[in-house]
Amino acid sequence: MPIIIEAKGPIGTTIIEAHNGRVRVKEAPPTDPLKIDEKIGWINKPGATIICVPNKLSIWIETVKPREGELDGVSW
16 A cells, blocks of 8 residues: 655645655645656665755655565655
């Protein structure tokens, strides 16, 4: 089952989805001019990042083997 997180930032709310050991920006705020974070798609390797400068959002992978069904960490 996917985990959906709503992260509020200076230009709006970013919808983040985590599922099966990978994560993506499912929906960038409507006011994000380029939506590059949304266009990156899924990431799943350690060191991979998704960054949205206008919304001050950073997502990165730190581990590939969390316990089943658990997030390694969430912050914004």
